[in-house]
Amino acid sequence: MLHFLFLLLLPTLLFFLHKSLSAAGGGGHLPPGPNLCRILTLKHQIEQNPRKLFTNLAKLYGPIFSFRAGVHLIVVASSAAAAKEIFSTQNLRFAARYLPAVNHSILRTTKTRLPAAIVVAESNAVWKIVRGLGHRSIFSAASVEAAAGIRAAKAAELVEFLGTQIKEEKAVFIEEIIFATFANIISTVLTSRNLFLVDKNGENVRTVINRLIEMAEKYSRFGLGDMLPFLRRFDFSTKIRGRVVFENAKSIWGDFVMERKLAMATQVEGCSKTMTRDFLDILLHEDLFADDGAIEYFLSEMLMGSTDSVTTITIWLLVEMIKNEEILQKVRKEITDQAVEAGNTISEPGLAQCEYLQACIKEALRLHTPSPVVVPRLASKASIINGYTIPKNTIVLINLWAIHTDPGMWEDPLMFKPDRFLNSPIAFKGGAIDGAHFEYMPFGGGSRTCPGSEICRKGVQLMTACLVHYFDWRVPDGNDRAVLERGEDQFWTILKKDEPLRLIPSLRGDCNNAELD
Template identity: 30%
Template sequence: METGIGFLALLLCLYLSWALLQVLCRGGWTSSPKNRRSAPPGPWPLPIVGNLLQLDSRPEKKFAELAKIYGPVMTLQLGCVRTVVISSAQAAREALQTHDLAFSGRTIPGTATAHSHDRLSVGWLPASSPTWRSLRRIMTLHVFAAKKLDSTRTLRRQILEDVVAGLRKSALSGFPVEIAETSFRAVCNFLSNVLLSTDLIKPNPEEEDSKDLISVMRSFIVELGKPNLADFFPFLKRIDANGRRRQAAVYYGQLLLMIDDLVNKRLQVREKPAGDLIARETDVLDSLLDIFEDKREETIGMEHIKVLIMDMFLASTDTISTTFEWAMAELLRHPDKLSRAQAELEQVSGRGNPIEESDIPRLPYLDAIIKETFRLHPTAPLLLPHKAEEETELCGFTVQKGAQVLINTWAICHDPSLWEDPGSFVPERFLGGPGPIGSIDIKGHNFELIPFGSGRRICPGLPLAMRMLPLMLGSMINCFDWKLPDGMKPREMNMEDVLGVTLRMAHPLRVVPFLCEPM
């Protein structure tokens, strides 16, 4: 008897807990019958956890499997968060082009709220806010505009020559180098010179300050990408149940202190009488401080400027270095593709030389390699999460206001109806053959391949990435021959990946550079 009463009490507690969660989740899956009928289809959710138990460490792959059952627009209940997953190029076009404004919101992860980052960052602010528009305008005009990038061409060349010089030393010593770290340093120093007129990372890889900075930046990026209970059960955000926000705040705080110090030193320099100032080029920080002091953008404060600088470092360095590593890994795994790329480079740039930016338009195979790398290893397989700002009709279904919207670029890039042999590395598919794939670009217009997103939320750093990637990749494979360490054969390479904010190699690529021999 007591056992029966205890069991009934347990059932009652479970029911009350579930009912409470419905209230806390604001009706997560208790919408009206009308809305349930018109919502995109999807697997039936369990009480409390919804469809979370159906996911694993690679949600983009699981979403792609479910899309084969429920279609390219489907609904999942991830804890308390109603989520619509888009898995086809056609549906992505309708969401990000036709309904760009309606889906321009952001679902804010708990770690992004550390130090109020979400209220200051162009990545998380609502696209409808004046502050967001001001920050995007600043990035477009003062950092990533074609004219601005053209003016920093000599600087990119100098950074590249520094990288080549360092690799030549490694080639003479015979020691392997870590590809992602090499490119991370190059991109970080280019940005730090453009933004702040200084090298943030010293040339010597063993200098402790440089190693610490790289470690902190990477740790913060990794922390942002870790699963967080509060992202599925928003009522847990305040208590930070698994400590994700607290840990992110530690790394974020260290980066803020570094930016604070650099900005404060610049403010002190600007306070000196004009006659005492040393002549130098105006950098982006000067432009930002001019905008702040002249009140040209009324919604922009000093905290926005500091966070904007940090955002540009974090987003650009991680995206470019990750893609560069994957491209090098695929070329080493496919020696025939590497030989073809080197032959093209020898014809255009001359074997053994860093390439010039003016060479890039005459290197179609190099361009195809970069596109194929973005396709096979999309940097952000689900992009950053969008949010429906209003109830919207999408592909015949109703997406409720407030729903999280995920664009599964991984599924689109591995769709066999779009790509022949989608699991293989085939740069030749982009060399202008019959059909639309041959002439595709990655600027957000061709939804078969949108590694940087599309619409008003497209990554503003796209122009920089598309200058840095071919410049670095072309120069690395033209100036050096590369071999895997310890006699490893190409097919023995570990190509496992791990998903965080970006899709990284699970095991960092380490290779040995050799001074190239003329072909």
């Protein structure tokens, strides 16, 4: 139906394309790429698996290619050299992010004065305020270190819960357990309380995971209103998607916000001076947010941005180690030697000294990059990259997966080989931060690089250490290889296993009284 409508309106579209190109100075030497008919045939692949499709198209058209999506010109960069131009040399011109029409629909359901939250905001004064709030309260080095006790406590709950499953010899959905544990870490930092009871809310955990996945899929998808803005008011499908995203956010955080507001009102009436000052308090006091809906939406983005990467990388790292016993044993020995203290407790500072574990985390981020296609950027000015004109208002995508698996940059790029990062000059955050190695950028780059990289590293190393130090793992029914090698499923900003991974834990050695430091 959408294809038919698109073709029906093609004459009008061509007029707007001509008008748009003239206004943007788009008559220059644009990057080559597939034509409109070819893009229509590839629509499903673009929506479901853009990283592989864009990688294949780059082999045909070059490391920078372009195509049209309605009135928009979309440029895809698939090389380290192009990424350096976008993330470093011309960073300010590509610092803004493109907001799909669904985001405007979401925010119109609230009375907020905030044009968009941290993940999707334009690079403007409001975005800087919001990002500053997140940095001071969550992402700064001091905030990350201050949350060490929270991480240790929640990881201890993880170990305790898995111990109960061992007694019953049950297979666990490992994604749900990791997600619930780290979601509780983030929730405690944000709101001073758990989002889940890990041992009692398995069904609720899966519900929240599905809601977040649905939110990511719906607010990142282009709709008719994106391709043909003059029809945005009639794009009812996008409006429905916006309502679903908004309602999902409210279902996750609505009770939290309501209870906190009631508590704050009670404390004010009683003239209490013992009010907690956590992130939710700050949001409720800031004048940026005019209603609860905007706060709930913002908290959902913070939760999604934090938990997705940690959960995805921890799962893939566990899978890669189970598949390779030599790597697994090497990691275990290093953890025992460097990070296990008296009483069989795991020290987070000790984990930071485990060079091979850190190399494994880097390699998992390279091969299984959680956001393999960077959230769309928007060119604020016309630019020249690799000799091609990039007109103003062009949507720019960076295919990190293509860069991370480029055989010209990496030996055996599709193999999990953590040794490549031993004694390597490549930093954990990648070349987008240290200014040298743009073949590795797991957290994006430029002024819009992911602010939660250190939270991700801390979370992955602690979750992984707990899972492999205290437990052995096997696949139900003994079908290890077939289950472990099942592929990846991707939406625009999430890369995960195509089926939830089920594993049976068993206790390793004398870990019955294990605690976490």
